[in-house]
Amino acid sequence: MTELQSIASQVRRDILRMVHGCQSGHPGGSLGCADLLVALYFQQMKINNRKGKGGYLSFNMDGKGEDLFYLSNGHISPVFYSVLARRGYFDVTELATFRKLNSRLQGHPTTHEHLPGIRIASGSLGQGLSVAIGSALSKKLNGDKTLVYCLMGDGEQQEGQVWEAVQFAPNNNVDNLVAFVDVNGQQIDGSTKKVNDNRDLGAKYKAFGWRVLHVDGNNMDELTTLLRKIKRLVGKGQPIAVMMKTEMGQGVDFMMHSHKWHGVAPNDAQLEQALSQLEETLGDY
Amino acid sequence: MKKYTFTEKKDTRSGFGAGMQVLGQTNPNVVALCADLVGSLKLDAFIKENPERFIQCGISEANMIGMAAGLTIGGKIPFATTFANFATSRVYDQVRQSVAYSHKNVKICASHAGLTLGEDGATHQVLEDLGMMKMLPGMTVINPCDYNQTKAATIAIAEYDGPVYLRFGRPVIPVFTDADQKFEIGKAWMVNEGTDVSIFATGHLVWEAIQAGEMLEAEGINAEIINIHTIKPLDEKAILASVKKTGCAVSAEEHQVAGGLGDSIAQVLIQKHLAPLEYVGVKDTFGESGTPAQLMEKYGLSAKAIVEAAKRAIARKK
Ligand SMILES: Cc1ncc(C[n+]2csc(CCOP(=O)(O)OP(=O)(O)O)c2C)c(N)n1
Ligand SMILES: [Mg+2]
Numbered sequence: 001m002t003e004l005q006s007i008a009s010q011v012r013r014d015i016l017r018m019v020h021g022c023q024s025g026h027p028g029g030s031l032g033c034a035d036l037l038v039a040l041y042f043q044q045m046k047i048n049n050r051k052g053k054g055g056y057l058s059f060n061m062d063g064k065g066e067d068l069f070y071l072s073n074g075h076i077s078p079v080f081y082s083v084l085a086r087r088g089y090f091d092v093t094e095l096a097t098f099r100k101l102n103s104r105l106q107g108h109p110t111t112h113e114h115l116p117g118i119r120i121a122s123g124s125l126g127q128g129l130s131v132a133i134g135s136a137l138s139k140k141l142n143g144d145k146t147l148v149y150c151l152m153g154d155g156e157q158q159e160g161q162v163w164e165a166v167q168f169a170p171n172n173n174v175d176n177l178v179a180f181v182d183v184n185g186q187q188i189d190g191s192t193k194k195v196n197d198n199r200d201l202g203a204k205y206k207a208f209g210w211r212v213l214h215v216d217g218n219n220m221d222e223l224t225t226l227l228r229k230i231k232r233l234v235g236k237g238q239p240i241a242v243m244m245k246t247e248m249g250q251g252v253d254f255m256m257h258s259h260k261w262h263g264v265a266p267n268d269a270q271l272e273q274a275l276s277q278l279e280e281t282l283g284d285y
Numbered sequence: 286m287k288k289y290t291f292t293e294k295k296d297t298r299s300g301f302g303a304g305m306q307v308l309g310q311t312n313p314n315v316v317a318l319c320a321d322l323v324g325s326l327k328l329d330a331f332i333k334e335n336p337e338r339f340i341q342c343g344i345s346e347a348n349m350i351g352m353a354a355g356l357t358i359g360g361k362i363p364f365a366t367t368f369a370n371f372a373t374s375r376v377y378d379q380v381r382q383s384v385a386y387s388h389k390n391v392k393i394c395a396s397h398a399g400l401t402l403g404e405d406g407a408t409h410q411v412l413e414d415l416g417m418m419k420m421l422p423g424m425t426v427i428n429p430c431d432y433n434q435t436k437a438a439t440i441a442i443a444e445y446d447g448p449v450y451l452r453f454g455r456p457v458i459p460v461f462t463d464a465d466q467k468f469e470i471g472k473a474w475m476v477n478e479g480t481d482v483s484i485f486a487t488g489h490l491v492w493e494a495i496q497a498g499e500m501l502e503a504e505g506i507n508a509e510i511i512n513i514h515t516i517k518p519l520d521e522k523a524i525l526a527s528v529k530k531t532g533c534a535v536s537a538e539e540h541q542v543a544g545g546l547g548d549s550i551a552q553v554l555i556q557k558h559l560a561p562l563e564y565v566g567v568k569d570t571f572g573e574s575g576t577p578a579q580l581m582e583k584y585g586l587s588a589k590a591i592v593e594a595a596k597r598a599i600a601r602k603k
Contacts, residue, residue: 024404074408099404101575101583107406112571123408124375125344155321158343188321189341195321196343 005220006281007086008038012251013278014082014095014285020271022099025107028261029153030079032184032246036151036217037083040069044227046146047087057088059116067146068135070120072128073153073182074108075263081105084117085285092285126159128152129179133169136177147234151180155187158196163208169239170209177239178230179210182217184248186259205241217244252277286502287477289495291459297489298396298453300432302327304439305364309335312443318353318365320346325455326366326396346371347379353391354383362443363391369398369452370411377417384448385421392442393418394451398428399539400567400584401456401489401577410572416544418450419517425449425470426517428538428546430491432460434514437468445470452488454539456577459492473520479509482595483527483534487513487546490537490565493581496588501595508595516546521553528554533561533598537591539581542566561601563594 001009011034019025041047045067052058060066071080078098085092090104097103104113108123120131132150139146156162169177181201189195198204202212211233215226226242233240248262249255252274266274308315309331317331318340332339342349346367353363365372372395373380384391395414402410419426425447429435435453442449462474476491477498486494491512498508509527513520528534534554536547542564554560567584581587 022404099406099574101573101579103574105574106408107404107574108408110407112407113573121408123406124370155344158321158345160345160347187344188325189319189323192343195341196345 001279002220004038004042004224006279007042008034008220009279010282011038011079011082011086013275013280014086014092015078016252016266016271016274017284018078018082018095018098019265021096023265024099025078025265026075026263027078027265028186028248028255028259028263029073029076029182029184031252031255032248032250033076033151033182033217034079034250035220035223036180036244037079039220039223039227040149041083041087043224045069045149056090056116059089061119063119064142064144065146068119068148070128070132070135070148070150071109071122072150073125073156074122077105077107077109080109086282089116095285125153125156126161129162129165132177132179133165133174136174139176148177149180150177151182153187154181154183154185154192154198154201155195157181157198157201166205166208166210173237174239175235175237178234178242179239180242180244182246183243184246186248186262188259188262190259202243209238210241211238212241212243214243215245217246218250286498289461291461293460294457295432295460296455296457297429297432297435298325298455299327300429300435301394301396301439301451301453302330304436306330306334307440308443309338312362314360314362315443316340316356316361316363318342318349318363320344320349320367320371322367325368326394328366346376350376350379350391350393351383354387354389357389357391364394365391366394366396368409369395369414370409373414373417373450374411381421385424388423389448390446392449392451394439396453397455398452399454399489400572400580400586401454401539403455403577403580404574406574407571412539412541412567412572413544414450414452415516415538415540415546419549423448424517425515427470427515428452428488429514430488430512431458431462433462433464433466434468437466438514441468441470454489456489458489461492461495471515471518471520473523474512474514476510476512477508479507479531481507481531482509482599483531484508484510484537484591484595485513485524485534485546485550486510486537487516489539490586493586493588494537494591497591497595500588500592506595506599513546516549519549519553521557524550524553525558528558528560532602535563535565535591535594535598537565539586540566542568561598563598565590565594
């Protein structure tokens with residue numbers, strides 16, 4: 001296992017234990033996107049490493065001089081929270097409070113509770129790309145050369161607002177923006193193909209004027225190669241869209257190959273069975 | 286205090302699903318639409334029995350509302366369904382222009398309203414929907430109190446010609462109203478006659494109001510409890526008759542106090558019969574993750590909160 005893979009294994013354990021701990025939340029998409037978030041936060045993104053109170057990373061809302069990440073499909077908050085905690089924004093023990101009363105780790109990410117690392121509320125689907133564009137424009141106005149990353153779901157692509165944003169970005173040279181679509185082919189009511197087929201998403205983004213790339217989002221080598229390439233492609237007049245093929249429930253055999261684990265928590269026996277498939281690399285919280 | 290008992294607990298959204306199944310069998314014009322939340326809206330039976338009259342919209346609520354408006358042209362009775370937040374705030378202009386202003390016979394049916402949606406948290410816990418929807422001219426707004434009343438209301442709104450917002454929820458709560466009730470839009474239901482204070486409750490708060498009535502009775506206070514299941518058109522007559530008798534009122538709703546049922550009642554009282562009114566509702570704040578019971582307690586929507594509000598209202602009587 002490479003270092004990134006070993007972090008991803010621990011993040012997957014965190015996701016399962018968080019969702020199990022409150023018997024609610026969304027393991028499927030979280031497990032599928034674990035590799036991307038780990039690669040972004042532990043290798044790709046330029047993050048201010050200055051430590052503040054309690055030895056945690058000091059978080060600044062404006063993020064000037066830092067790469068920023070926006071999670072538009074807010075229901076996969078478990079992977080976001082785990083990666084933020086493992087990266088050092090807050091204590092990993094706080095992951096145990098997920099979705100419980102008086103927690104900073106709300107069901108969907110919020111700024112309302114001031115959790116370090118979160119810059120916008122998400123949960124109502126379809127809104128994140130617009131925010132990411134605004135944030136990227138703000139960087140341009142500031143003369144700030146750092147980048148903005150955004151992740152969306154593939155079911156989420158059915159929202160009209162996504163396409164308002166997709167049309168805007170290339171027309172306005174938002175070339176400091178990288179949008180990932182989690183193409184796992186699943187959503188709540190079944191496969192995206194059956195519910196409301198996205199057809200050739202990459203071709204659509206391309207037709208709107210984006211530079212489109214494809215990657216296996218559960219292959220860390222491929223991901224890191226792609227991310228290196230992206231660094232060379234930004235700033236060339238076009239926003240970048242990555243069609244990221246993943247498996248919902250990646251890493252846990254009985255959660256894969258269906259939409260069933262989109263938003264269901266494992267029971268005790270299922271948790272044990274799932275954890276037995278994922279190495280505890282950094283210590284459970 | 287009239288005794289209310291229950292033998293089972295069910296979610297009001299299942300009452301909606303049961304009503305839809307009846308409509309599927311009895312009204313060939315009824316069409317159901319949903320935006321990737323079929324299981325949450327309990328539409329499985331309707332879809333199984335009437336697959337050709339179900340439209341899966343995918344995650345595109347604005348498109349769903351527009352299509353529902355279009356379906357009415359040609360005589361269909363569309364029931365557009367999703368979570369309450371996505372059925373209202375997400376699509377307010379589509380509802381305003383294509384449904385309300387155009388006066389189309391669309392039934393907007395919304396589950397997971399309010400704090401009792403629980404762990405998903407504030408992004409999903411809409412507490413402004415009753416206010417938004419009641420402000421739209423011509424919109425009927427209904428918030429039933431249990432499984433049976435939701436089922437009856439679902440069936441009743443298909444008979445009514447005009448736009449309707451029907452709101453229900455996720456938690457399992459006591460089933461205490463009659464199984465074979467006839468639902469009358471706009472007609473308040475006298476839950477318990479009393480003399481000391483009028484408690485006007487809607488939705489999940491009706492059962493809490495009954496609990497509160499029993500707690501007040503133990504302290505010698507005789508509460509009148511009225512279920513306002515239809516927030517618009519409001520049963521002014523029932524409200525005025527009750528407050529003229531008791532001299533003070535409490536409103537109870539799983540909603541912001543600004544713009545909800547309480548404010549509708551306040552308008553009536555201010556204009557026609559001045560009397561003290563105390564609000565039980567969410568006080569200008571967003572919700573958060575937690576179990577439904579924890580949230581109802583923390584945000585002051587429990588039976589205990591209604592008891593305290595009743596005492597405050599009584600103390601303000603001259
Ligand atoms: C506007 C809006 N409509 C509906 C929902 C309910 N919802 C939450 S997740 C989801 C499915 C999302 O599918 P996808 O983007 O593919 O994510 P995945 O299931 O793959 O994690 C839906 C419909 C929502 N959160 N927001
Ligand atoms: Mg998906």
